[in-house]
Amino acid sequence: DTIKVGVIGTMSGPYALFGKNFKMGIDAWVAENGTKVGGHDVEFIYRDEESPNPAKSKAIAQELIVKDKVQYLAGAYFTPNAMAIAPLLEESKTPLVVMNAATSSIVEKSPYIVRTSFTMWQNTVPAAKTATKNGAKKVAIAVSDYGPGIDAEAAFKKTFEADGGAVVEAIRIPLATTDFSPIMQRIKNSGADTIFTFLPSGPPTLGFVKAYLDNGLKVAGVKLMSTGDVVTEPDLPNIGDPGIGILSTYHYSVSHASPENASFLAQIKKGGGNVDEVTMTSVAAYDGARLIYKMIEATAGQRDPVKAIAAVKDMTWVSPRGPVSIDPATRHIRQNVYLREVAKVDGKLINREIQTFDAQPDWALSKE
Amino acid sequence: MPAAPLEVNNLSAGYGATRIIDGISLSVRAGDRLAVLGRNGMGKTTLLVTLMGLTTRHGGDIRIGDRDVTATRTSARAGLGLGYVPQTRDIFASLTVEENLRTGLKGRPATALDEAYEMFPRLRERRGNYGKQLSGGEQQMLAMARTLLGRPSILLLDEPLEGLAPVICDELMVMLTRLADSGEVTIVLVEQQIERALAFADSVVVMERGRVSWSGAPQALTADRALVDRLVGVGIH
Amino acid sequence: MRIVLSIATDALAYGMVLFIISIGLSIMMGLMRVVNLAHGAFAMIGGYLASYAIRDLNAPYGLAILIAVIGAIVVSIPFEALLYRRIYRKSDPLIQVLMTIGITFVIIGVVNYIFGPSLKSIPLPNALSGPLDIGFRMVPTHRVFVIACGLITALLLWLLIEKTEFGIKLRASVDHSDMADALGIRTEIIYAVTFALAIGLGAFGGVVGAEILPIEPFYALRYMVTFLVVVSVGGAGSITGALSASLLLGLADTTGKYLAPEFGEFFFYLTVIIIVFLFPRGLFGRSHA
Amino acid sequence: MTELFKARNISLAFGGLRVAQDVSFKLAAGDRVALIGPNGAGKTTLVNLMTGDLAPGNGRFTMAGDDITGFSIAERVRRGLVRTFQTTRLFQTLTVADNVALAIMQRRRITRRVFSAATERPDVRAEWLEILALLGLDRLAYRQVVELAYGQQRLIELAIGLALHPKVLLLDEPAAGVPHDEAPKILEAIDRLPPDIAVLMIEHDMDLVFKFAKRVLVLAAGRLIFEGAPSDVTADHEVRRAYLGSYADARSAS
């Protein structure tokens, strides 16, 4: 028999790179572990969520469940799309492995959801701590004006102010913005010594960093601190040498030095993937596939979501990003977050890890 | 360019698949003046437009001088000396009067514009105005002048007197007669002012439902009002 | 005062980028009456070619611009010959929208396939990169370059369209293509040349504007609305219109971003509405007959 | 006779060009007036001013004693001021019948109805059939207007005008493009109108003007230079020179 897994991701459209990464990660896992689990064939079926479009995503998920009879759902790049799928899970007894959507509350929408990606709180709290440690007194926060951005702003503000710092400017930038000159000017006038920013990876992030450099903020000594989304590895060549030294906190760097990561990247290359295009979503997908295999194994190929979720609820393993575990209370991944710095190594720009924050939970949901 | 003869052989054409003119043959000698008469909707305009190559041709052929132009592109026909003044005038609305005239120059120097202004002094006064601001009659003058500036050897006129004041009609007819007399141009005139058309032409065809229903000398019609009435008049249709 | 100057500087630079990219579309919409929603797609092709020329062929910036402009025109030729010709004359604008959206999708698909889904930068020469001190603040050097390019483009185009025989023939062909033909104007050539001009301008804008509107496969759709709005507000086909609309909208956008960024496009579109109500024919529209 | 329409001291200039200069006239019930004058004299512009398409720089219009200068186009039409266009303006993609039917239904205030079939309402149909038959257009009733010859389109302009049951009817060169010998059909149609309406016709076809008009207004360079009986107009030296040309001679000869 064949157990089908429906993967919903951004396969076309402006975010196609990340959908492609879902596939690269899953392919890498399958290449290493085979297409059979305990005698059952596993087949991944890809569908395009394209953009934040909950109605469409729900129709796709429903079709996967009803028509293709998938036993598991996976993927979900955007939060609203994940939210739209959630109500289907219980009736259809289908677990969902979220491989990107980063709003904390998603896992609360259904007991059948586990997440292998990250949340904004998870990555931002270490950023705020770092800022304090590096002597930042006055910070300007600039985030994209949508769910994750607002999460990032709240997380930074809360942590940084608790440590005695002052937030002198908090700017919410619309997603469509590409010209950041006026924003830089405003930050400059605010007298901030450090900028904290989160923008979803893509054209805006590049524009932001360039505006930071070209408007003379770097020259004037204003530091830039961000979550890793702003300096994803495929963007680094575009930012170029002026970006060297930018700090970020993130759960995965393509340059992470570990045997697991090396073999993961080698596997991607072997499968025809381009290592320069690898982003965090491929790792989330790789680990997501691990969870799915585990669930299939635990249920012996039967549709039994309770048993399946129970089997992965407290899993612990070493991922290409480092040691991770699933938090049984939240079904969200607990992982190391790294402080990285853009550096040039062997003529190539990378995010060099310079400090590790061990086993970070989702700070929004966690009771710690 | 000296006047050229025009030969049309068994020409059929229309708009898309709809056939409007059906097997028309005409022969106009160089320097001749042919008047085309007929009631509304009989295909006069369609005939002229087909000569310019702007409809779907279903059959037959067209010759200018000794050249077969049946398959020639519209702009090239203009290059061969065919000049057309449409019934709807087709003024370039967003060009000024002067710019409109310049489109008709066909490579002649801009000083030639004075010819047009002499022909219609009214246009000189309005030279800086946009085409769409002109009165109906002014547009008619402009359309005529624009085509004449290109010194056509065959001139196709579709109701050129429509909307012109009687004095201007007089002047225009005088001018057209002078042009034709000079032997520089062959004229095909579609006109509803039958008396003026008959006085001007040296041969006449009457069209009915896309065919030539009568042809002959203008005198035959001038003399016989009843015949005119039957052919183009208020008869039953 | 400093703030005002500062905003004005940013607005001018942003406005000029909008202008350079939109003017090709303005010509296409105003003079050829083709609502070419694929304009951004050709600008994007220009951007990709320039990026490829600089990063993979090590071409200097100036040469890369040339390659981009000529390359985009060459790519556009089959589109012109096979597709655009069908929608030039008298065609319903809705049909034009349909066709040009289709062309956009196809170009996006092909570009995505060839160059991959990630963003492509166009590295600047040293002389144009980094900040430039203009007294009261630092501005990106590149912006100064863009402003100069914008002004020169505007002037040359104005001369071409308003003052030359070509401009007259073009406008005549658009008003009444049959009549223009009947006067001996080779309208199909006029159209082809103008099309190439519009595409070339788009590609040029795509390259020099890439710092603000970065080149990626969805460029063509992402900025479609912005270009359309700039052209319509300015009045299609008018150089001065496009220029003033770009500057005004650039100002609205920059001011909004500076003073209340969280409102996003709100002020931009509010300004659009106000301008339309004040100038119902576009700022300097070529009103169509 | 009751005065239906009055123009008082109307002036308008386009930039430097003064197209109406202090024009005043009256139209009374039963009037049949021809407005003639050289090309570009301002005749069409005057009609545009009367219908509200243009606003005068100066002067007032009154209809049945009410000042209508500030009224919208539609409002004036509803009061019975109806025009035809020199260059045809029709509903091009609709059929001939629909064009006339719309005018009829608008007049009868039934175009606001949202739930009844339109053109084929028996009462409406009877009316458009009659009008089209009068102008010899009935065979074309179900043809799309775009497909018609220009001369036929001109007659539809008139048909729409008639369908609106005007009190004051302004005809801008209704016979242009209609064969000279068929033009009387237009007069015939006008003759069928109720006798108490006023008709103002702009026309360059002098035969038609003389058959039609009981009074002639001559406009030149935006000024009314003559007002009087048709028989007097050919005698007026100025009018002969500026406008009539050989026609005057032909007419005085006959």
Next chain:
Amino acid sequence: MSDSATPAPPRGLPMIPEASGALAIIGLGAIGYFLFPDDLAFLTRLIGITLLVLSLDLVTGYCGVATLGHAAQFGVAAYAAGIACVRGVTDPIALLGVGLVAGTMMGLISGALITRFRGLPQLVLSIAVGQLVAALANKLSWLTGGSDGLSGITPGKVFGLYGFDMYSRTAFLFSLGVLLIVFVVLSRFVRSPFGLMCRGIKDDDLRARMIGVSIYPRLVVMYGVSGAVAGLGGALTAISTGVVGLDSVSFERSAEVLVMLVLGGAGHLWGALAGALIFQIFEHIVAAANPFHWMMLVGLLLIGIVVFAPRGLIAPVMALATRLARKGDA
């Protein structure tokens, strides 16, 4: 004088349009329900969008108003229905009513702004109004859920009997019923004197004014009707999906439905119906077959339509029908 007999109106399809419309929709619905029972979620979504396309046809096809902001009516109604549901109004019929009212209001507002102008200014205003609504939907995230979407919409049973399930049977039949009623009502509406006058205004608005029509109020009313239809579509989508996202007010949505309309043939309800069905089914099939490069195929479809059926898909069918009818007369 003419001696010809009084002209006979050209004969149309053998049945009156309302009946043929109803039959076609029931037929298509039956095909969907019985032959594609696993695709009902998709078909339900399709019906919601189809209503938006029909609504767009009213203003674009019948009034000639060019708009790239029509999703505003749809989205506002979807949000209104969604918010009402989240706050306790769970009866689906009542939610439809909420959508209808919200859509109508939004339609009247947009119409009042947009139809004052023609041409490009009109187009750009429609974009601006649409984008303002989108910016507001994002800004008012306490009400709309912002970019996370408005979730948790769980409508009650239809007539208290049929609940919404995962297989979308109820949702599909419910939507189909709404579409049926709307289509029949609109068939009648567009042939009414009011509808015919709108077509006249589209052809030549000065001519319309010159027969005494005040066009502005009429266009605004038409926009209101159009908003009502779009509102039903939005409410249906909210009810059947259970989430409302920013996509429902987005520019992309507006552009997409315009493409569908033109593809089918603007100015015919059948064209709107055909365009909506064909585009969405085609997109659905190619997107499933090739999730990575389906866009290119859709692009090729659009180009193909312009090349082979430049007046939309429905025009050749209509021409054929007329030809057959004329032949029948002869």
